[in-house]
Amino acid sequence: MKSEKFTQSQYYLMLELLSIYVILPTILFLFSSLPVLPILWLVTFLCIRAILKDRTFDRSNLWHASVLKSHSKTMLIQFVMISVILFALVYLFMPELLFSLIRENPLFWLLIIILYPLISVYPQELLYRTFFFHRYRMLFTKRWQMITLNALFFGYMHIIFHNWIAVLLTIGGGFLFASMYERTRSTLLVSIAHALYGNLLFTIGLGAYFYTGTIGTIAQFFKP
Numbered sequence: 001m002k003s004e005k006f007t008q009s010q011y012y013l014m015l016e017l018l019s020i021y022v023i024l025p026t027i028l029f030l031f032s033s034l035p036v037l038p039i040l041w042l043v044t045f046l047c048i049r050a051i052l053k054d055r056t057f058d059r060s061n062l063w064h065a066s067v068l069k070s071h072s073k074t075m076l077i078q079f080v081m082i083s084v085i086l087f088a089l090v091y092l093f094m095p096e097l098l099f100s101l102i103r104e105n106p107l108f109w110l111l112i113i114i115l116y117p118l119i120s121v122y123p124q125e126l127l128y129r130t131f132f133f134h135r136y137r138m139l140f141t142k143r144w145q146m147i148t149l150n151a152l153f154f155g156y157m158h159i160i161f162h163n164w165i166a167v168l169l170t171i172g173g174g175f176l177f178a179s180m181y182e183r184t185r186s187t188l189l190v191s192i193a194h195a196l197y198g199n200l201l202f203t204i205g206l207g208a209y210f211y212t213g214t215i216g217t218i219a220q221f222f223k224p
Contacts (some may be wrong), residue, residue: 010139017136020047020127021153028160036160037119044123047131057134062126064186071184078176079196090204097205112202117195125191128154128174129181143182150178158210166209173197 006014020043028034051057090098101109132150140146151174158170173194181190201207 013136013139017139021132022156025157025159029162032160032162040120040123040127044127044131047135048126051131051134054134058185061130061134061185061187063188064184065188067184067186067189068192071180071186071189075180075189075193079193079200082197083200086200086206087204090206094205097208099203100205101202101207109202112207113199116198116202117191121194121198122187122191125177125181125187125194128157129177129190130187133178133181133185147175147178147182151175154178161210163209165206169201169206169209 024039024043028036028039052059087098101112128150132153133146137146140149151171154174154177155167155171158166161167176197177190177194180193181187184190201210
């Protein structure tokens with residue numbers, strides 16, 4: 001972060017940042033019965049509404065489909081490599097989880113594959129990448145500082161799942177998505193990547209570490 005003396009507006013931004021990315025996840029962690037997805041949607045709506053009123057915000061960042069052609073190949077190669085590693089780890093150390101959701105609840109797995117990118121991934125990327133990288137850019141002097149803090153905040157949000165595996169996996173994902181967004185400024189591209197990795201986790205069995213609140217309630221209706 002910037003070393004010079006902070007202005008009053010920068011102190012306000014720091015307080016706002018901590019409220020959204022530290023205090024709110026802590027509240028959701030402490031009160032696990034709260035509906036996570038509706039709260040995510042509401043906070044994301046308010047945050048995006050705020051930056052849409054900012055004339056310095058480039059609205060093309062919300063889509064920016066033009067970067068898909070130049071970056072999709074790299075993204076897919078990276079996805080395949082990481083998929084092989086994660087599959088091998090689950091196969092070797094958690095074989096009982098491998099494809100467990102598909103075997104036990106295929107309908108719910110299919111529902112996740114279809115709806116997860118729309119109702120969870122895109123709102124998360126709007127809040128954690130689009131909003132974060134525009135709203136708080138003045139607090140940082142170096143690219144790596146913003147990427148690192150963003151990844152840590154993204155991982156911290158996943159304390160709501162009450163297990164360390166979800167946090168560690170999403171810190172890693174946070175670095176990947178934050179780096180990608182910082183390079184491309186494409187919420188669409190990062191959301192596609194996020195959806196691929198999220199659906200991968202649910203497919204190979206690691207989705208068991210990502211159930212809580214609203215998702216957990218929905219899952220009850222799809223038990224065989």
